[in-house]
Amino acid sequence: MAMKHCMKRMTVLLTVSLMLALGTVFPSCTGDNGFEDWETVPGELPGSGGSGSDDGDTPDFDPTITGWDGQKADDAALDVVGTDEDIYWEANTFGGNGGVTVDVVYSGSSATVNTSDNSVICYTDGAYVTIDILTNSVKNVEIVVSGKSDDGQLKIYGEKKFKLTLSGVELTSGKGPAINDQCKKRAFVHLTAGTTNRLTDAASYSEEPRYLNGGSSASEDRKGCFFSEGNLIFSGTGVLEVEGNYKHGIVTDGYFYTRPGVTLAVTGAAKNAIHVKGDEDDGIGVYMAGGLVYANVSSTAGKGIKTDLDAEIAGGKLLLNTSGNATYDSDEKDTSSSAGIKTDGSVIISGGTHILKSTGTGGKGINADGEIRISGGETTVTTTGGKFYYSSDLTSSPKGVKADGDITISGGKLNISVTGVSDGSEGLESKSTLAISDGEVYVYAYDDAINAASAINISGGKVYAYASNNDGIDSNGSLVISGGLVIGVGTSAPESGIDCDNSNSFRIDGGTVIGMGGTLQSSPSSSSKQRSVVYNGVSATKNAKICVLDNEGTPVLTFAFPRTMSGASFFFSTPDIASGASYTVSSGGTLGDYTDSWNGWYGGGTWSGGSQVGTFTSNSVVTTIGSNGGGMPGGGGPGGRPGGW
DSSP, X not given: OOOOOOOOOOOOOOOOOSSOOOOOOOOSSOBOOSOOOEEEXXXXXOOSSSEEBSOOEEEOOOOOOOSOOOOXXXXXXXXXXXXXXXXXXXXXXXXXXXXXXXXXEEETTEEEEEXXXXXXXXXXXTEEEEEEOTTTTOOSEEEEEEEEESSEEEEEEXXXXXXXXXXXXXXXXXXXXXXXXXXXSOEEEEXXXXXXXXXXXXXXXXXXXXXXXXXXGGGSOXXXXXXXXXXXXXXXXXXXXXXXXXXXXXXXXXXXXEOTTOEEEXXXXXXXXXXXXXXXXXXXXXXXXXXXXXXXXXXXXXXXXEESSOEEEOSSEEEEEEOOOXXXXXXXXEEEOOEEEEESSOEEEOSSEEEEEEOSTTOEEEEESSOEEEOSSEEEEEEOOOOEESSSSOEEOOXXXXXXXXXXXXXXXXXXXXXXOSTTOEEEEESSEEEEEEEEEEEEESSOSEEXXXXXXXXXXXXXXXXXXXXXXXXXXXXXXXXXXXXXXOOSTTOOSEEESOGGGEEEEEEEEEEEESOOSSOOOTTOSSOEEEEEEEEEOTTOEEEEXXXXXXXXXXXXXXXXXXXXXXXXXXTTOOTTOEEEEEEEEEEEEEEEEETTEEEEEEEEEEEEEEEEEOOSSEEEESOSSSOOOSSOSGGGOOSOO
């Protein structure tokens, strides 16, 4: 919470009653905000001075992600085959396209293996199959797998890239991974159209048949149901369902890549659904060009997607649900929490439609040790759990989207809801700098809706930040708004709609800016290029509209309050507030013919009727009206009605 700063009094022409007329009620969902339904959360907020009831609207988009329902990716038409041999198996000569074909057919407790080249060495032990393309260094191999076994496995050794075609296979291993790929080169995993493939590993791993170089298979790296030492590139329009009973669902020590049309569903995992070490040479852990990736993980501190490097999401759909509580990691000597996406590097989202939900204590939607960059797509994140306590010094708070590095938003839509009742339950948080230049950002959080440690810079886009128990927008360093539409809603004093710890570094140079809360901790600096108005001691009824009119009666700003406030601070700035011009504040009127609306803000239109509740003249960069501290003059509002807009 920022320290209070004194606000410089400006010359004002003031005719105002701070006990204002009740405003007109408007529909609670205004404009295109990314949420279709809303619910009310009752209760009084704590605080002294200006107060407010938390009857604000919590987003009710209810992204319930439970059992797998068999849905499929719908973007196959976007899968345009390229010439890159590292990404497209079609650019290589696998199998019948001038290579070698190995057919593996499972049938209960046995399997049949046929190969077009005897240089491929094949072993079977019941339904446990080993394909050796390493010994004779066989190139251009395609392994086609089908059939069903309740006690079987496919193991692959090699030193050349290969294609693995899953064509209606169901494998349950009683000894280890269902697929154990010990080849460190890339595997092109193709899901045959019209097929559903299911893999299930053992709950505990034991000795597997056939270890290529002698010794024990237990010495091999095998961390999950579908394990690969090399890169995994998924293609095709079939479905792959994976259940990881031992540790992870899909694991690669290389990178993980999905093409459009792919459907991957990890229906359960003892730890992480998708676990990726990443390829340091390529600088990437996860790349999603398209497809559908589903994960439902209930394990303690389990992740939907975890990578040691970067995760880049360019298209497709993510449905990631984690419900496990946070825990103490004795190896790292720190807390570890569940997350939809967790990276040791950065997260880059440029397209697609994604839903991430976390319900356990300390849960995160997106958690990056590096940067987060969002330029497209629509991403919806919700967390509902509270704070995790291991000790007084070791805790984990729920977060919607969190980065230790910068967060940059230049497009797309980002919807965040963090409802866990605990300090630190923040929506969008950067431990460095947050920059927004375009797109739509909607954040609802119990604690700060939007927070950055070093700086917040907003130059465009639409930003709505609603806090049910703290600041709407809070910068612990500088705050500069130069464009866009920005709405910050805080709670009772000493919290603010918009808060900057360093008032000398708080500037408004452009855009439409609206803030409301118990107080305004810091006013914009006199170096600001755009004029602002601070309206103190305001009492407003939820859904009440106010309109700021110029001397010709044209609306300069129209806003409907999202919550009931008493003795609060209302702050606004628009490019239309001119030096030396006089303005009227009206409530209770009718807005007609408006051209745009978004979360209580209305653009354009005409205003008729209503009651004049104040006038001011913009003689300074910041014009201050009223008095802080919640005290209001006696008497009722205009017309003898109770006070409040």
